[in-house]
Amino acid sequence: MSAPETAIRKTLADANLQLAIYNNTGRFKENRRRAVAPDQLPEYEDLRTRAAAIKRHTLSFLDVYLLQLESAVEDSGGKVIWASTGEEAADFIVKLAKEREANLIVKSKSMTSEEIHLNDRLAHHELEAVETDLGEYILQLAGQRPFHIVAPAIHMTRNDVADIFTEKLGIEHDTVIENQAMTARRVLREKFLSAGIGITGANFLLADSGAVVIVENEGNARLTHSAPKVHVAIAGIEKVIPRARDLAVFLDLLGRSASGQALTSYTSIVTGPRRQGELDGPEEFYLVLLDAGRTKLLADPEQRESLQCIRCGACLNACPVYRKIGGHNYPWVYSGPIGKVITPSFQGKEKDTWLPFASSLCGACAEVCPVKIDIPGLLLKLRKELVTANPADRSAFQVWAWLMRRPGMYALAARIGRSLMGFNIGPLAAWRSERDLPAAPRKSFRELWKERKK
Amino acid sequence: MTASHAFIVIPSRGETLAHPVIQSRVMPRRVAIFVTCIVDQLFPNAGMAMVDVLERLGLEVEFREAQTCCAQPAFNSGYQREARAVARHFVDTFDGAETIVVPSGSCTSMITHHYADLFAHDPVALARVDALTPRVFEFSQFLLSLPNLDSLGARFPHKITYHDSCHALRELGLKDAPRRLLGMVKDLELVEMEAAEECCGFGGTFSVKFAQISGAMARTKVDSILQTGASHVVSLDSSCLMQLRGALSRGGHKVETLHLAEVLASRG
Numbered sequence: 001m002s003a004p005e006t007a008i009r010k011t012l013a014d015a016n017l018q019l020a021i022y023n024n025t026g027r028f029k030e031n032r033r034r035a036v037a038p039d040q041l042p043e044y045e046d047l048r049t050r051a052a053a054i055k056r057h058t059l060s061f062l063d064v065y066l067l068q069l070e071s072a073v074e075d076s077g078g079k080v081i082w083a084s085t086g087e088e089a090a091d092f093i094v095k096l097a098k099e100r101e102a103n104l105i106v107k108s109k110s111m112t113s114e115e116i117h118l119n120d121r122l123a124h125h126e127l128e129a130v131e132t133d134l135g136e137y138i139l140q141l142a143g144q145r146p147f148h149i150v151a152p153a154i155h156m157t158r159n160d161v162a163d164i165f166t167e168k169l170g171i172e173h174d175t176v177i178e179n180q181a182m183t184a185r186r187v188l189r190e191k192f193l194s195a196g197i198g199i200t201g202a203n204f205l206l207a208d209s210g211a212v213v214i215v216e217n218e219g220n221a222r223l224t225h226s227a228p229k230v231h232v233a234i235a236g237i238e239k240v241i242p243r244a245r246d247l248a249v250f251l252d253l254l255g256r257s258a259s260g261q262a263l264t265s266y267t268s269i270v271t272g273p274r275r276q277g278e279l280d281g282p283e284e285f286y287l288v289l290l291d292a293g294r295t296k297l298l299a300d301p302e303q304r305e306s307l308q309c310i311r312c313g314a315c316l317n318a319c320p321v322y323r324k325i326g327g328h329n330y331p332w333v334y335s336g337p338i339g340k341v342i343t344p345s346f347q348g349k350e351k352d353t354w355l356p357f358a359s360s361l362c363g364a365c366a367e368v369c370p371v372k373i374d375i376p377g378l379l380l381k382l383r384k385e386l387v388t389a390n391p392a393d394r395s396a397f398q399v400w401a402w403l404m405r406r407p408g409m410y411a412l413a414a415r416i417g418r419s420l421m422g423f424n425i426g427p428l429a430a431w432r433s434e435r436d437l438p439a440a441p442r443k444s445f446r447e448l449w450k451e452r453k454k
Numbered sequence: 455m456t457a458s459h460a461f462i463v464i465p466s467r468g469e470t471l472a473h474p475v476i477q478s479r480v481m482p483r484r485v486a487i488f489v490t491c492i493v494d495q496l497f498p499n500a501g502m503a504m505v506d507v508l509e510r511l512g513l514e515v516e517f518r519e520a521q522t523c524c525a526q527p528a529f530n531s532g533y534q535r536e537a538r539a540v541a542r543h544f545v546d547t548f549d550g551a552e553t554i555v556v557p558s559g560s561c562t563s564m565i566t567h568h569y570a571d572l573f574a575h576d577p578v579a580l581a582r583v584d585a586l587t588p589r590v591f592e593f594s595q596f597l598l599s600l601p602n603l604d605s606l607g608a609r610f611p612h613k614i615t616y617h618d619s620c621h622a623l624r625e626l627g628l629k630d631a632p633r634r635l636l637g638m639v640k641d642l643e644l645v646e647m648e649a650a651e652e653c654c655g656f657g658g659t660f661s662v663k664f665a666q667i668s669g670a671m672a673r674t675k676v677d678s679i680l681q682t683g684a685s686h687v688v689s690l691d692s693s694c695l696m697q698l699r700g701a702l703s704r705g706g707h708k709v710e711t712l713h714l715a716e717v718l719a720s721r722g
Contacts, residue, residue: 357660362620364624383532384532384534387533400536435703435704436703437700441495444495445493447498448502449505449517
């Protein structure tokens with residue numbers, strides 16, 4: 001499939017949206033830069049190296065760590081559910097909800113649940129799942145998918161939010177952000193108190209202790225995993241790290257890379273359900289470990305590096321393409337540079353073949369990646385796999401390569417090419433659709449050189 | 455349950471960035487230049503300016519006429535076989551050259567950072583590539599590798615801003631090198647733009663395959679250039695300059711684009 005050009009054109013032409021994307025990502029980007037600068041975090045480069053090494057190591061021994069995780073979760077009174085597909089994950093939650101007679105479910109932010117369209121699947125069984133992260137809540141009301149991995153409603157203005165609240169909640173139009181937050185808080189408080197199940201994601205899973213680690217800024221994840229009687233955490237299998245002590249490396253990097261925060265406002269480390277004598281916490285705890293394409297990616301030596309991702313979103317904020325086209329023009333829930341490399345692996349490389357080519361290969365993403373994923377390198381590898389599908393393009397490059405090995409022919413062809421630059425055809429027209437083309441010089445360097453030597 | 459962890463870590467390629475500029479103690483006498491296809495065909499003045507600067511330093515400049523392209527267009531488009539053929543031609547052409555100077559960060563990086571990937575499965579070719587790449591220098595990188603370079607005799611009485619081209623910045627690590635050279639130019643005022651490190655949007659075939667996005671990226675860059683009030687924008691990659699020049703001219707702006715070599719060759 002080719003790129004959604006009309007939708008992209010619409011995004012590019014929307015001046016308010018452009019400003020919102022560019023300014024918000026710019027703020028994150030600048031905050032990140034300051035937070036990892038040598039005066040703030042002198043060990044930043046060492047931490048990145050260490051984080052990448054831990055991830056690579058864990059992925060190399062994923063089978064071992066997952067089983068260790070499972071037994072640690074069980075030791076602490078929880079249960080692990082292995083889900084090969086999104087459907088299996090949803091089926092488990094539906095069955096659990098029916099058994100516990102929980103028709104209302106609260107959810108904290110989880111890209112993994114977005115990935116498998118969990119809310120739609122639950123709604124299909126007449127289960128109401130309410131998003132409790134403010135951004136996600138707004139999007140749920142608006143019927144949109146996240147625009148950004150960590151800041152899902154980054155594209156919306158306070159006016160947009162006021163419109164949505166008025167339409168969906170029937171309240172008066174109010175553009176004061178604090179009031180909007182209070183409205184959400186009031187609505188959501190009741191949901192927390194009456195929900196039978198709380199679903200969270202997980203930023204990290206600790207194999208040695210069976211703990212689920214959740215970082216957030218609003219406190220909603222904390223309520224989600226502690227207020228309802230049942231806590232279900234859903235996470236991709238790549239989220240496991242070996243030891244609790246490894247967490248120190250990642251917590252130093254995640255908040256800083258995402259938003260420039262040394263630490264997010266809340267960090268929950270949850271180990272199993274409430275134990276005897278404890279006052280808080282759920283009565284039951286389930287960890288749904290999702291494959292849904294991850295083992296396939298792990299088996300792909302060219303692309304598996306992308307499983308190192310900790311979903312900080314730094315690459316989105318750094319990406320000049322994301323900062324123009326925004327999150328909704330990418331075909332899947334994961335947008336930006338990381339979306340560009342994982343979407344083909346998860347959704348099928350034959351689909352959306354344009355995606356790996358929609359990059360200037362500037363490398364800004366790799367520069368900010370806290371776990372050192374070589375995103376441009378992965379894009380190049382994807383391109384290498386995809387070009388076989390384009391015979392006309394291939395022939396053109398074959399001719400090109402033939403010429404480039406024959407200097408005389410190259411010089412001649414280039415001279416002819418220069419004389420054609422005034423025409424408005426093919427790539428020349430595409431170039432001129434956006435900018436001017438310089439007039440071709442009368443003589444090439446090699447011609448000038450020859451004259452000079454005479 | 456506990457486990458001991460013997461960390462088995464295989465470092466990924468390109469993890470350590472070579473020092474961007476290594477100063478040599480010996481002044482070379484002769485350099486071969488690779489002018490790149492874009493400079494050859496579209497910006498010959500940048501190539502001539504580079505020759506001028508090199509010759510003024512007393513170097514003998516050699517232009518090997520068999521040279522064509524570094525193979526980057528094919529490599530970046532995913533055509534490895536075609537790229538390999540052209541890269542082989544480059545290696546053959548520059549066989550025996552002591553020092554190769556290139557007026558482009560992008561083409562330099564293609565050779566020094568990506569040729570090895572192309573020949574990963576061909577040990578004989580790889581050995582030739584490994585012998586070649588340490589002798590390939592981007593123009594500013596080369597100048598600063600020379601012993602005791604403190605003046606180029608250049609004068610350029612204008613306010614300029616500098617565009618960091620992506621591959622020079624992120625793959626070659628050239629942030630200070632071009633600025634140090636600009637600092638040697640008499641009467642030149644360098645004003646940094648806010649988006650100096652942001653991509654201009656060129657990206658090779660990206661510029662025509664995704665023209666709308668590429669154009670939008672260029673306009674953001676242009677806005678940043680205009681905010682400095684500079685009369686010229688300077689870079690060490692002609693491809694970026696072509697993109698910026700096109701966008702500046704389409705927007706009706708008077709700012710001119712110049713290759714670093716052209717500024718360094720200028721005598722005001």
